Amino acid sequence: MAGILSLIGNLFWIIFGGFWTTIEWLFAGIIMCLTIIGIPFGIAAFKIAAFTIWPFGRKIEREPTGAGKLLLNILWIFFAGWYIAIGHLLAAFIWAITIVGIPFAIQHFKMIGLAFAPFGTKIVQA
Numbered sequence: 001m002a003g004i005l006s007l008i009g010n011l012f013w014i015i016f017g018g019f020w021t022t023i024e025w026l027f028a029g030i031i032m033c034l035t036i037i038g039i040p041f042g043i044a045a046f047k048i049a050a051f052t053i054w055p056f057g058r059k060i061e062r063e064p065t066g067a068g069k070l071l072l073n074i075l076w077i078f079f080a081g082w083y084i085a086i087g088h089l090l091a092a093f094i095w096a097i098t099i100v101g102i103p104f105a106i107q108h109f110k111m112i113g114l115a116f117a118p119f120g121t122k123i124v125q126a
Contacts, residue, residue: 006057013104017091018053021111024087025049028080041076044118051114051123055107058123065120072119085115 010018029045032038051058065073073081092108095101114121 009056010054022049022053025052048114059126061122063120069119073117081115085112088112
């Protein structure tokens with residue numbers, strides 16, 4: 001039953017805004033991969049784009065981070081994280097207006113955290 005609900009939630013998610021936020025992550029990944037130095041950032045963005053297109057039924061787990069991941073997250077915030085976070089924040093506020101949209105708003109709020117710290121996260125099945 002939970003699998004069917006996740007499927008339905010994900011289909012609604014894609015139709016009503018998840019597609020556009022995924023495009024946002026993919027765009028960031030493509031831009032970052034244009035340089036050799038940006039490739040780790042691009043790979044992280046593609047990983048999160050895969051989560052963004054199909055979020056229900058999966059969850060985010062934080063891994064222990066060291067100085068390297070902290071530095072990458074700080075650089076990420078300046079180069080891409082802030083505008084992706086704004087996109088998710090706006091989408092979350094729009095979805096939170098209706099009762100039916102609250103689960104979608106919650107997903108967007110979770111993704112704001114990813115927009116600020118994609119390094120040191122792992123996407124797993126819920």
